[in-house]
Amino acid sequence: MAATSPYLVAGSFTKVAPHHTSVEALWDIKWRKPCSMGIYPFVDGHVEDFDRRRLTEPYDPDTFAAAFFPIAKELEEKAAQAETTGDVKIASQLYLRVAALYRIARFPIARSSKTSEAWTLGKAAYMKASLYLDPINTELTIPHNHSDASAGDGNIIHAYLRLPPHASAIEKVPVVIFICGLDAYRTDHTSRTSEHIRRGFACLSIEIPGTGDCPAAKDDPTMVKYS
Incomplete structure (x- = not known):
């Protein structure tokens, strides 16, 4: 009987690649x-913001998240100053950078006290930036009419909406629905929604169960949020 060849991936399980040695090496x-190219999950971020803080090993999510807070707060203060002087373009860019820092602080999911705080602060920064996006990003609260409180469902669906400038009740436009899941939350798609809007689409961003602020119970297989 001919000898079988090993699986191509089998040898990789025991190899230690250079980027495995520490989070700094990673x-x-x-x-x-x-990050320098603005590729997800570093969308809206600046590489120098991440270069400035000392990474910690991610085994304690609160410790890992806390490293991003001082720089995020510093940038948010600069953004507020830019708003005061009327430089809203700079303010928007800075608020987006703040949101990007908080995104990586809670990445891949909000799973502890500090990562949950990062998610909350990141949303707040993103909505401040949203006022100055072109077109703006609007936060919607939609009644979850199919919620089942006994299953653990909430009663509000949180969503973001961006409309192309020509959209109106008379001139309707097609809608692209961004269904965000796993590590991608609704604050993470500025560049993607901008490209669709440039092509004449409206963009609605919502999250799946277990992600972001989705009201559906994480363990409810009968969830009918999108009915």
């Missing part, structure tokens, strides 16, 4: 370049 070798 940043330098794997993460820094996509």
Whole structure:
């Protein structure tokens, strides 16, 4: 009987790649370049913001998240100053950078006290930036009419909506629905929604159960949020 060949991936399980040695190595070798290019999950961020803080190992999510807070707060103060002087373009860019820092602070999911705080602060910063996006990003609260409180459902669906400038009750436009899941929340799609809007689509961003602020119970298989 002929010998069987090993699976191609089998040998990889025991290899230690250079970027596996520490989270700093992971940043330098794997993460820094996509961050500098604005690739997800670093959308809206600036690489120098992430270069400035000292990464910690991610085994304690609160400790990992806390490293991002001082720089985020510093940038938010600068954004507020820019608003005061009327430089709303700079303010918007700074608020988006703040939201990006808080995104990585809670990444991949909000799973502890500090990562949940990062999610809350990131949403607030993103909505401040949203006022100055072109077109603006509007927060919607939609009644969850199919919610089942006994299953643990909430009664509000939180969503973001961006409309192309020509959209109106008379001139209707098609809608792209961004169904955000896993590690991607509704604050993470500025560039994607901008590209669709440029092509004449409206964009509605919502989240699946277990993600962001989705009101549906995480463990309810009968969830009918999108009915």
